Amino acid sequence: MTDTPVRLLNLLSLLQTPREWPGSELAERLSVSPRTIRRDIDRLRDLGYPVEATLGSVGGYRLVAGTAMPPLLLDDEEAVAIAVGLRAGAGHAIEGVEEASVRALAKLEQVLPARLRHRVSTLQNATIPLTRGDGATVTPATLTTLAGTVTGHERLRFGYRAGDGTETKRLVEPYRLVSTERRWYLVAYDLGREDWRTFRVDRVSEPFATGARFTPRELPSGNAATYMARSMARAQGELDLELDVEFAAPVEFVVARLPAHLVPTATGPDRCRLRARVTDSVEWLALRLAMMDVDFTVHGPHPLITHIRALSTRLSTATP
Numbered sequence: 001m002t003d004t005p006v007r008l009l010n011l012l013s014l015l016q017t018p019r020e021w022p023g024s025e026l027a028e029r030l031s032v033s034p035r036t037i038r039r040d041i042d043r044l045r046d047l048g049y050p051v052e053a054t055l056g057s058v059g060g061y062r063l064v065a066g067t068a069m070p071p072l073l074l075d076d077e078e079a080v081a082i083a084v085g086l087r088a089g090a091g092h093a094i095e096g097v098e099e100a101s102v103r104a105l106a107k108l109e110q111v112l113p114a115r116l117r118h119r120v121s122t123l124q125n126a127t128i129p130l131t132r133g134d135g136a137t138v139t140p141a142t143l144t145t146l147a148g149t150v151t152g153h154e155r156l157r158f159g160y161r162a163g164d165g166t167e168t169k170r171l172v173e174p175y176r177l178v179s180t181e182r183r184w185y186l187v188a189y190d191l192g193r194e195d196w197r198t199f200r201v202d203r204v205s206e207p208f209a210t211g212a213r214f215t216p217r218e219l220p221s222g223n224a225a226t227y228m229a230r231s232m233a234r235a236q237g238e239l240d241l242e243l244d245v246e247f248a249a250p251v252e253f254v255v256a257r258l259p260a261h262l263v264p265t266a267t268g269p270d271r272c273r274l275r276a277r278v279t280d281s282v283e284w285l286a287l288r289l290a291m292m293d294v295d296f297t298v299h300g301p302h303p304l305i306t307h308i309r310a311l312s313t314r315l316s317t318a319t320p
Contacts, residue, residue, distance in 0.1 A: 007032065011040050013073045015051060015063040018151050022060040076116055083108055083120040138184055138201045143177070145207045146186055150174045155212040156188070159205040172197070173214045176224035187224045189217050196220060198228060244299040245289065246273045257292045282307040
């Protein structure tokens with residue numbers, strides 16, 4: 001690769017990935033000599049990019065934080081993802097993100113090519129975010145610290161306040177951040193408990209990246225989102241419920257008001273019945289059924305029947 005500007009841009013693109021690159025590997029990737037790589041690294045430093053070099057048999061180059069953030073190189077998919085994320089940022093549960101999202105988005109969209117600007121607008125117009133102001137917030141600093149340890153496979157220390165107010169110190173191997181129900185959660189292996197745990201990020205205090213690296217363990221469920229859903233269900237004591245509900249309405253009417261994975265069976269021209277295994281809480285199931293605007297009879301599970309009866313009594317006494 002003899003075109004120096006093109007080579008420098010490709011080198012910078014490689015260095016912006018979160019890892020350390022041996023000089024020999026960079027030279028092989030760019031089809032140049034290690035000496036050329038060293039000269040190109042010096043050129044990037046002259047342009048203000050803080051490239052750090054480590055010596056030794058496992059040494060190499062990596063881009064580190066400097067006194068100011070230099071320009072970033074983004075491919076098409078990364079630019080679209082960032083723009084869509086910034087547009088959604090104003091409605092997410094991150095403290096103080098609204099104004100910063102608007103400023104960053106204005107800068108990004110100013111330089112987006114027309115084809116990418118069209119893709120961002122198409123995605124945005126096709127989605128309607130459901131946002132509320134009652135979700136717990138977390139500071140961007142906390143979230144970015146946790147995200148950095150997830151990406152860098154770095155052990156994390158933090159204080160944690162449980163739901164009952166108990167405060168503990170934790171040392172974990174962070175696995176993934178999960179956003180659900182207007183909250184952020186950290187899925188991690190707790191070294192003190194020697195087991196997997198989920199932590200509400202708004203209850204995390206003073207997160208500290210220890211610098212100690214680790215090899216990621218295999219998550220029991222194989223998927224952070226699935227593990228998170230099962231963890232929340234266990235916390236509510238409602239894992240794998242056998243749902244059995246009969247609706248006094250045509251099956252087409254009911255199907256249009258249920259999630260795609262819940263499919264009732266017609267039992268008559270104006271009746272249908274849903275039997276399915278679910279992991280939702282009884283509170284959520286009761287609300288979902290009540291909002292369907294159709295008469296129904298719950299045959300199971302028993303915890304759902306009990307909750308609906310109690311909810312019915314509470315609602316009746318609420319209106320004189």
